[in-house]
Amino acid sequence: MVKTVLLCCFAVAFLIPGGFGQAPVLGTKSGTITFSSDAPLELIKASSKELRGKFDITKKLFAFTVNINSFTGFNSPLQREHFNENYMESVQYPSASFSGKIIEDIDFTKDGSYTIRAKGNLLIHGVVQERIIKSDLVVKDGKINISSNFTVLLVDHNIPIPKVVHEKLASEIKVEVKADLVL
């Protein structure tokens, strides 16, 4: 497991961006990732503007990563502390990432709106899960605007929920991603 995690981190940090090579690799100009946990007793919502990513439009390869510590907007500072220390263990697993390949065969140099699916590895809390994530893409003047909604099951990523907070933390977390990519 540790090996896989290390490999994935390594891939996200070095290999994939390195592998993009020369020309048509777009990078994030701005990226926001928001998650919300809608549990019966409490709605927890937090977001980070530090979403970074790269997208090779010819090879259709992509990689996105976010620093767990950068999430803000919790209901209380204590909640943020719990999030980082108890659940995400951000010291041990400082970032989350999603990297892989676009399934559809689309020419991203042409302006237009596309719904695409990305098949890749989602790394959260040190656990890699293969996922297909559907996203809406708008290509205009060489810029790509990405918006995507998906869910993450805490159990899939070995994030334990103490029984006492069952009513306060949903087992399925909704994630919303918005990013602008430019050359």
Place this chain on the structure above:
Amino acid sequence: MSCSITRFFSTLLLLPFVFGAAAQRPGYKYFKLEKDNKTVKINTLFKNHQGYLYAGTDNGLYKFDGEKYINIYFENAEYTDTVTAIFQDRQQKIWVGFKSGRIANIINKKLLYFNPEEGTPKKKITAFLQDRENNIWFSTNGEGIYYMKGNRIFLINDEDGLSDLNISSLALAGNGDVLAGSDQGINICSIKNGKKQITVISPKQGLPDYIVTAVVPAGNNTFWIGLQDKGFCLYDHVTKKITVPPAANNWNLGQVNSLLQAQQVLWIATQHNGLYRFSIAANKLDSLPKENTGATTVSLLEDKQGNIWLTSPLFGLVRTPGEMLKLITIPGSPDFEHVHAILSAKNGDIWINDYNNDLIRLFEKDGIYQAKKIKIPALTVKTDITSLYQDIYENIWVGSMGKGLFIVDPVSYKIRSFKENSLFLNAGILSINGRGNSVFVSSLEGSMLVQLGPGNADIEKPYSFTNYNSSSTGTNYIYNIFKDSRNRIWFATDGNGLTLLQQDNFTYYNNKDQIKDGHIFSITEDKSGHIWFSTSGAGIYKFDGQHFTNYTVADGLSDLNISVLKTDSAGNIIIVHKLGLDILNPATGSISYLNNSQGITKINAEDLGAVTQDSSGRVMVSTVSGILSYSFPENSLQKPIALIESVQLFLQDIDDDRPKIFRHDENNFTFNYTGLYYSDPETVYYQYKLEGLDNNWVITKDRSKNFPNLEPGKYTFRIQSSLNKTFKNADEAVYTFIIKKAFYKQAWFIILCIILAAALLYWYIRIREASLKKIERLRQEKIQFQFEVLRNQVNPHFLFNSFNTSYPPLKMIPKWRLNTWNSYPIFSGIL
């Protein structure tokens, strides 16, 4: 001579005039799907758990009940999509895949798009599968294979080691592996501990071709593989070995589109060369006439009756009889109109007579029947061959009308006449039968038993025989002699019923045993050892050793004019008559039919010798268009399956998941039902009853029944379907529902009302009582008060004071006046 014998002869002469024009190929039927006068292309066929056929078309999804197509609409009726794959999982849920890559389920009889979070593919869905863990897999033409685990969808593509993204078909192996046919061989996929494992079988591993078009289970963890250019092969998933049958070597028949294994035959639908059948046991490949199927054949399917269905752009949906019915024809010669006797020999040859009463041996060469003529010099046009028999030494016995008996060596074609028995020298032979080394010959002159000895392999060697005459059998006219499995010998007599020879004793069964017609034509034995025989005019009888059971038209027989009975390999009694074949299941008494609706016409049911059985039990009859051969399809169901298609409340469909409890005013029910029987849907009869309303069955041909204004109560609607009005062993479908009473008619409400009324009455009585008591008390108080007032008023002080003020002092009152007062008691008291 008896009347039956006369009829037998006269029909022999009339036969050439009875037969008419050639019939359509038996068992084939075509169902083109048209919309707005345009043919709709059918892409895929599917059969659900109940046996209902579904057709996936360019115009969406259709159900097909054997007569008509029923469109299954999207919930949003404006949608339409090209269906490319259909599947039903173990939880009975139907999955429909489209060319657009989208997927839908049927929910409440409507198509509803499946919208997972991950989205659905953009490329054509080609196949579905449910693995051992109940996960649903679906393959695409261009994106690889997806599988659903829990709520998540995962993709297996080239990154995971899939050899190609174009997947044509999926199949599940016994160990849980998924076999996917692709443009680059077979991919064997498995998920172990969440990890995808893929092994590729390609030409490197011995696969004859790269492009795999079909993967279908062949039993014992083996799979038939359809190939684009090299025909087909067999893949063993245990040994990983690939076997190419010799028949598929040097394949030049083009692309295989679809494969189907049914009844020990592999059916092969090709892109340009129509339909082929590969007989697995015989390793033999035969083509079916392209004019019957079209050159391009696409999807294959076997229905519950054993019919093989295919789709072709030319004909749409095509029903073929599969292995059930075959027609053996030989172009040009011989003329089947004159065939009075047929024999299926042990080596597969068929022996018949022709117009000149020459003997014809039909033998198969390279898939085509050829004819060899053997002339029996003594026979002419006028001396018909009436019966043919093959003995244990494979010599052919030929019975003639008027010229006695001949024996033919099938190899050397040597012929000799049976001269041992002078009685038979110029006899009119009626039948030749036998079992083991016994051969029975019946003729107009009497009957004999020929006991074959070891030397009789050579036809020239003498035969030993025993004669039976009327003193023992009851009559000289015997239609048939039958030796049963217990070596008892049965004689079918002309007018004297059935005669049994057992341990040298003769027993006679006739009208004293309630056999209504003593003219017996044919005898057979079922697998339970019961003897069945046909009569000239009273139908057929079963004899179980104790009792005779009669079957007539009322029991479902199509016709009483029965010629021959045979027992097929499945144990059914095959009843041959001029309208077709009735197939009677001895265990249940239910009967199915092969007749004009399967394109069978003009059966020669007049000649008792015109029916035979081959070594595998196939029954062969002579018809005007050729020799029709029938076998019961293995594991098939020869009865209509009763289904309630929909239940409507005030003519609106009731949702499948709705509880079957209705309000008192929801009381108008319509049941739409069907009896699925693809061999002949028009024959199906229904009988229904609504328990709770009427416990009597009502027989109908309608497929819908309305019950208006049902009173509150519990009801059970039962519908049975059958091929005749007997409903023996009929399939049944049931719908139970409850109509609740109006709340004001329910016991709890009435009791509540009574309690309430009683309480009200009690309360009223209590109030009234209290009020009466109060009134009484007030009245008493009033009286008391008045009394007190009056008493006060008559108080002496008060009175005196009053008097003192109102009247003069007493002393001032004249005495007379006082006396007058004294006369008033009140005053007198006071005074």
